Amino acid sequence: MRKVITPRVARLSVVVAALAGLLVAASTLTGSATGGSNVSSVMLGRGTDQSDGTIPIRQGLDVVVVENTFAPGGASGWHSHPGGAIIVLARGQLTVFRSVGNQCEVTTYTAGQTFIERPGDIQDTVNNGSSPAFTIVTFPGVPVGGSPRIDQADPGTCPGL
Numbered sequence: 001m002r003k004v005i006t007p008r009v010a011r012l013s014v015v016v017a018a019l020a021g022l023l024v025a026a027s028t029l030t031g032s033a034t035g036g037s038n039v040s041s042v043m044l045g046r047g048t049d050q051s052d053g054t055i056p057i058r059q060g061l062d063v064v065v066v067e068n069t070f071a072p073g074g075a076s077g078w079h080s081h082p083g084g085a086i087i088v089l090a091r092g093q094l095t096v097f098r099s100v101g102n103q104c105e106v107t108t109y110t111a112g113q114t115f116i117e118r119p120g121d122i123q124d125t126v127n128n129g130s131s132p133a134f135t136i137v138t139f140p141g142v143p144v145g146g147s148p149r150i151d152q153a154d155p156g157t158c159p160g161l
Contacts, residue, residue, distance in 0.1 A: 045090030045136035047114030050107075055084035055116060055140055062142040068135045070094060070127035075161075078124045078152040083141020085117040085148070092133025097158045098123045104158035122152050124161055 044067060057063075061083060070076075070092065078099075089109050096115070098105040099122040108128075109115055117123060119141065127133045139148035154161070 045088035045134070047088040047090070047112050049114045049116070050109065051114075051116035053116060053118060055086065055118060057083075057140045060144070061140070062144050062146070064139040064142050064148045066137050066139070066148070068137060070125070070133040070135070072127055072130050072132065074127045074133075076123075076125040078122060078154050078161075080120050080122050080150045080152055081117055081139055081148055082119060082143060082146070082150060083139060083148070084119040084121075086114065086138045086140070087117065088114045088136045090134045090136055092127060092131055093129040094125050094133050094135070095128050096123050096125050097161055099155035099157040102157055106158070122155055124158070126161070 068076075087109075089111055091111050093108060093110050095106060095108045096117075098107075107115070142148045
């Protein structure tokens with residue numbers, strides 16, 4: 001059976017490949033075309049994408065990469081991202097509460113999974129587990145010198161948070 005690759009899947013593949021290249025380039029020193037010397041690379045995280053969709057990347061904006069550690073019971077607070085986010089959950093478990101219209105969408109991710117938060121999505125991420133959760137997050141499309149995070153008021157769609 002032949003697989004059909006949709007334009008959406010093709011764009012996501014290009015975005016993921018480009019971000020992977022940026023991460024590798026950012027974590028290595030200048031090397032030569034015949035192989036590097038005195039260079040080390042540490043994989044911080046790797047995950048399989050669980051999201052349906054992609055994030056557009058525009059030239060002239062910043063790309064920010066951070067690591068986050070969520071203690072047991074820790075929460076990000078309600079927020080959004082100007083250019084979205086690609087999150088690799090390297091260790092632990094996180095539950096993401098998304099405000100979608102007047103509904104609460106709840107998804108739990110485990111180590112080895114990756115998910116996307118689209119630009120403007122309002123969410124709160126919580127570690128309901130008993131051990132720390134560790135993420136590597138890439139924020140494309142951040143205004144130059146600006147914050148990759150925008151604090152949001154509790155939308156009231158997920159009672160109890």
